[in-house]
Amino acid sequence: MLTVTPVNEDTAPRLRLAIARIARQLRQNVDAPSDLSTTLVSALATIDRAGPLTLGELAAAERVQPPSMTRIVTKLEGRGLVSRSIDRDDRRVARVEITADGRRLLQRSRTQKTALLAQRLRTFTPEERAVLEAALPLLERLAEERR
Amino acid sequence: MLTVTPVNEDTAPRLRLAIARIARQLRQNVDAPSDLSTTLVSALATIDRAGPLTLGELAAAERVQPPSMTRIVTKLEGRGLVSRSIDRDDRRVARVEITADGRRLLQRSRTQKTALLAQRLRTFTPEERAVLEAALPLLERLAEERR
């Protein structure tokens, strides 16, 4: 017997709405630690995660045009959160790397965001938390980038 | 015996990251239907959901300053997506309401976003979908606004 397994037609819209709202709250409540905009924090996090990157690679990763990334990096550099260095073999290329200060700032930002969510999770029963934890790997699969 | 029920220390950060990423993808892939920016779509959705609202209420709901909301509403009105009307009893007050065109545009936008998510859900096994659906009410609780 062939079993067709349709997606419950309610699931996708409800999931979409819930995710959009949670993300918005996280953003509104705790973005811009030390006055850093979302843009700057996001770029900084990418530099941290993906290691030294050229400006072009960084622009692609952040889905921003190169001139925008020039400005972003200039600001981050001005605050001492990243350092820029010129490639010795090809002097057109600039590489960007996070500094210790940059890493500390990211750490603070993450802690704040996580705290908000953790606080809400504390209002859940152990059973509820177990359900959420079971779904977590699936949410992580949904989150995987694939374009 | 007292049972302390600590939140698994990994859950909050993983959930935060997964949600932020899914939300970002949904935004990047399908926001701005008919060239409308996220800002405009968000305001329009609030007007739709919460019915006729004054500019001030709307500004508060969207967490924007009144002058910003004046501009947003002016743009939406220019496109025929909302209509504005002056309160008869207190003529300082302006109320904003969604139009049929506005409702149609929102509908299209939601359909697109849901489609992307539904497509990904189709790659899940029935068991996996069941796990996700079980977690959905909990995510919805997390999404509830409480400030």
Next chain:
DNA sequence: TATTGTTATACTCTATAACTATA
């Protein structure tokens, strides 16, 4: 006077086009 909304002005983020330096 107090309140609702608007106009004036400035700053951030982003883009495209034109440019510079290097290959």
Next chain:
DNA sequence: TATAGTTATAGAGTATAACAATA
């Protein structure tokens, strides 16, 4: 010539301050 990055310029979104209309 082609490529990596920058500078010039413009548009959207937002904010604060000052203002107008109404209560």
